[in-house]
Amino acid sequence: MSDNDNIEKVNKNVLKHVDTNVWEIPTTYQPNMRVPGRLFLSDTLLGSLEVGAMKQVANVATLPGIQKYSMAMPDVHYGYGFPIGGVAAFDEDEGVISPGGVGFDINCGVRLLRTNLTQEDMMPHGSKHDLIEKLFHNVPSGVGSKSNYRASNSELADVFKHGVRWAVENGFGVEADIEHCEGGGCIEAADPTKVSERAYKRGRPQIGTLGSGNHFLEIQVIDKVYDEAAAKAFGLCEGMVTVMVHCGSRGAGHQICDDNIGILRKAAVKYGIDLVDKQLACAPIQSKEAQDYFAAMSAAANYAWANRQMITHWVRETFESHFSMDADELGMDLVYDVAHNVAKREEHVIDGIRKNVYVHRKGATRAFPPGHSDVPSAYRDVGQPVIIPGSMGTASYVLHGTQAAMELTFGSACHGAGRALSRKKADHQFDGNELVANLEKQGITIRGTNPHSLAEEAPEAYKSSSDVVNVVHDCGIAKKVVRMRPIAVAKG
């Protein structure tokens, strides 16, 4: 694939226009496609889609055991191997699993906490600058930051095995938090013995840290309600102050992905899988290599859930101390926690038959429908909350999953907004300190460590999250419930 593929935009004449906002890459587009590609895009978003991203969707369609379509969510963009914003499901017996379909930051994900506060309620307790400063201090972030928690190797093994449950049982949060995580914040297949020593070395000092780049901790206000009944079921209402945490599995996850890409590159050759792109390295799901990867990936996912849970606990403690009220009085419940880089073994109906498939979501969020057993009982009439973080200084959304998502996208939706400008270009174009000053004028306080990192996260460096969210809403994959605007952000 040439470097130009990263820049040149798609000519829509190669696509079939299947429905409003739904485009198909026919199997004739390139050799060896087993299924068509399906792109969920508005005309505007299609206009900015890179040829390379489309080719990657088509490449994924060549993998053995892929079911129905190789899909791209509205925030799709060029990745490596699989595109970012890609969804692909593989038959458990005939299909493959691929680390490239999950990403390096395994279980990069996001969670939302509600509160009983409004912005007016916050004022008598000092400025939001004080509060974000305390959060910035209490939740370690940025490159080289170390956790406030000293974990031993055997504790880390428990983190890898039990995810959120480990955190709750060790004093970080409450039992109710577990039910409000996707899959109970734990993938049972996790095996800490499949995690390398390197990953342990990287994971130990970082458990309970936010990271850097596009990860953040944000105080928000719900400024629009689209669905009153769903908002009520989720415990949300207009004017409510919320807190969002966006981060992943840190160095441990990156290492686990890297370890396994090397192994699966060799496995693909061993099992005679012809790869159109080496970054699609994969192995048959039932092979040892694939199961070992899935066990290690699950461990990384559990680490990320424990990580976000620890951070939640410190956020609650910070609010308790700042407002001199306990977390119960503050109503700081976990609304929900979703992963957006993960592979899950799920049951789906395909051509009328119930099948177990491994759904790869890289830059995509699970969006399960009303009635599904993994949706918390309080939300089961509405559907699973789908939390979509905006880029720095822009709106975030909560949506809910639908039956249409199960039929169209293996119960998946978008995850945010892709980059429009490279980090390098953004750092060139924007001055971090000026950006902070401008956002402050708009009522958004940014507390970061590094002007370059802030410049790279300029709102203009990203595509519009509202465009992306509107497409999933219009396609019926996930329906808008509320919108939040940021009032203060802590970044590494």
Added chain:
Amino acid sequence: MNKQYEFIEHTADAKFVAYGNDICDAFENAALAMFEVMLDTACVQPLQSYDIVLSADGLDGLLHDWLSELLFLFEVEGIAFSDFDVQSIKLENKTDGEGDDNVWTLSARASGEALDVQTHGFKTEVKAVTYHDLDVTCDENGCTATVLVDT
């Protein structure tokens, strides 16, 4: 002095091509380029050194593992590197059961100092070295190493 490396525009990540008169040079410049993605290497003093010896399948595998080792040390030891001396890159003709006959070994010394985010002008964290478009090519003009890193 000839160009050591150049960055190639990429929306989501960071891509560079490193140059060298020979393979060791190219590997040194690839390491320099990777750290330059992260910080201002000119501000990093080469006060502490680490000796690195590793083997991998293929020159592209060796490049991946060399850069990954540096990233690992950066993260776990908290050392920013700015000086790289790749002493040798050798083809080992091993005959093991799997029949790998293109195993390469690298021997190098990397020098730097404890990371200081302010002093070193830290910019972007590199998460991992990918295999995307990873390439090592040598001809009569010298060697190039192409790498895309996840940021």
